[in-house]
Amino acid sequence: MIIVEAIEEIKKICKSSRDGRVIVPTMGALHEGHVALLDKAREFDQIFATLFVNPLQFNNLDDLNSYPKTLEEDIDIFDKNGVDVLFMPSKEGILNHDQIKTIDSGPAGDIWEGNFRPGHFDGVLTIVNRFFELIRPSKAIFGLKDIQQICLIHNKLSSAHNVEIIPVETQRNPLGLAYSSRNSLMTEDGKRKASIMFKALKAGKEYWKVSSNLLGVKEKVSEVLSSEPDFKLQYIEVKPLSDIAESGFSDLFKEVDLNHKVIMIAGSVEGIRLIDNIIINSNKY
């Protein structure tokens, strides 16, 4: 694996043909969810990964400063999982004002997560756009835990850069807690409590199957979540994918349509903010 830090060097390496070039963007603190993204990436010829904790997508300085950092372990995981080139730019290099173009996520970036994290998706799209410009991948892989993120990247960047966006299912621990870099900030007891999120999502999905009643789904999810007093709920959305996904949607989800509904929840345990979601009409995702 080659590790590249300089912008000019990554540009030079990426001048060659982009066929079969896949990118896996990350902020490090790798876990089983990232390993699943890298497993998918190995279906392609040239695997590029990025490791950059992007300050543009944090609307809270404490959250940025406490973001877990495990550089040596991360490099080892990238290497062992077949990454050919790891791009780890400096903040000054990648966020250079003369070269970076701000991408506006539009109205779909202001709802759900965006409502609670103003500017978050503009920050995500701005950095991913910069990676696409520099690395020129033909495919890019993202996890479905951040369902709004992947839909917005697909809406705003996929056709502009002619990059196929490939989703990978959310990976979960044996209790059902979605793997997230932030999990390492919780105790084992906290992780057990946080697993109420997936129990609630599954109960909501089951309720939908028997009732097709969206309001009832929300109530069901809320009821299950409230059985864990140490889970502090921020929001529950039960909305159609059309709220966050635009045309060309079927390129992203082969067996899901825009009318299908998502249950999206956010909340915290031990002060650590977590998100999770489930598509209630699909057996696949």
Ligand code: PAF
């Ligand atoms: O999902 C993430 O880890 C980040 O939002 C991403 C896509 C690497 C952009 O910084």
